[in-house]
Amino acid sequence: MIALELSHVSKSFASRGQSLEIMRDVSLTVQAGEFLVVVGPSGCGKSTLLRMIQGLETLSSGSVRVGAGEATTRGFVFQRDGLYPWRSVLRNVMLGLELAHVPVSEAKPRAEAMIDLVGLRGFEGHYPNELSGGMRQRVNLARALAIDPDMLLMDEPFAALDALTRENMQQELIRISAAAGKTVILITHQIDEAVLLADRVAVLGARPSHILDIVRIDLPRPRTLDLKRTPEFQAYVDGIWTMVTQAETETRVGG
Ligand SMILES: Nc1ncnc2c1ncn2[C@@H]1O[C@H](COP(=O)(O)OP(=O)(O)OP(=O)(O)O)[C@@H](O)[C@H]1O
Numbered sequence: 744m745i746a747l748e749l750s751h752v753s754k755s756f757a758s759r760g761q762s763l764e765i766m767r768d769v770s771l772t773v774q775a776g777e778f779l780v781v782v783g784p785s786g787c788g789k790s791t792l793l794r795m796i797q798g799l800e801t802l803s804s805g806s807v808r809v810g811a812g813e814a815t816t817r818g819f820v821f822q823r824d825g826l827y828p829w830r831s832v833l834r835n836v837m838l839g840l841e842l843a844h845v846p847v848s849e850a851k852p853r854a855e856a857m858i859d860l861v862g863l864r865g866f867e868g869h870y871p872n873e874l875s876g877g878m879r880q881r882v883n884l885a886r887a888l889a890i891d892p893d894m895l896l897m898d899e900p901f902a903a904l905d906a907l908t909r910e911n912m913q914q915e916l917i918r919i920s921a922a923a924g925k926t927v928i929l930i931t932h933q934i935d936e937a938v939l940l941a942d943r944v945a946v947l948g949a950r951p952s953h954i955l956d957i958v959r960i961d962l963p964r965p966r967t968l969d970l971k972r973t974p975e976f977q978a979y980v981d982g983i984w985t986m987v988t989q990a991e992t993e994t995r996v997g998g
């Protein structure tokens with residue numbers, strides 16, 4: 744089953760009276776349950792792409808089709824956690840359900856189950872300022888999952904975390920996405936994170952960006968962190984690394 748289909752997507756922004764072409768003719772199909780990671784040089788339009796999938800940004804041309812059309816729910820995890828400081832962990836996780844008018848009697852147990860899933864049982868009553876960065880990102884993830892979205896869209900969700908917490912969260916995400924069976928589209932700057940998590944990695948080129956390559960990661964699952972030390976893993980990282988650095992150079996030469 745197809746979860747997402749981008750066809751000939753192009754995007755330009757009007758900027759200071761000029762049109763800035765961000766993306767040219769991007770086509771991509773994502774299967775239901777697939778974990779797709781998008782990498783590419785800074786400013787090539789990754790966040791814009793995710794926002795177009797989310798429906799928060801218009802396309803200049805082409806089309807975005809999500810599996811079940813308008814009815815498809817999408818959970819969004821931003822780089823910076825969007826938690827409300829005056830709401831407890833539980834009430835932050837319940838937010839999306841409240842907005843969807845799910846009755847509290849149903850919303851509460853569902854939120855609690857998600858808090859459990861991300862490993863935060865016992866912290867339901869805590870407030871965001873009482874949590875570490877990694878814990879806040881887990882709350883973020885629990886909130887996105889609570890609405891039981893068909894698709895999870897994650898824009899550099901771990902960028903603000905230290906290396907150790909980040910690896911921890913990578914492992915958590917592997918566990919959670921396998922357990923929840925969601926279609927996930929995740930953006931990252933870290934190539935090893937991309938290879939560890941992805942079924943496929945889409946490599947975007949310099950602006951106006953286009954798909955340079957889509958690399959299928961044929962590494963066994965469930966994946967653990969020691970996989971990073973294998974030559975097979977490193978070969979994937981090196982290959983993608985070369986493409987991205989080449990694209991970065993083009994960005995600098997080109998403008
Ligand atoms: N609303 C907007 N109006 C005008 N230009 C915009 C707008 N949003 C983004 N841009 C431009 O579009 C380009 C792509 O931005 P985007 O945030 O999608 O890049 P990115 O690949 O996510 O970058 P990074 O890796 O740094 O997060 C940038 O040049 C940015 O300045």
Ligand SMILES: [Mg+2]
Nearest residue numbers: 789790791898
């Ligand atoms: Mg971005």
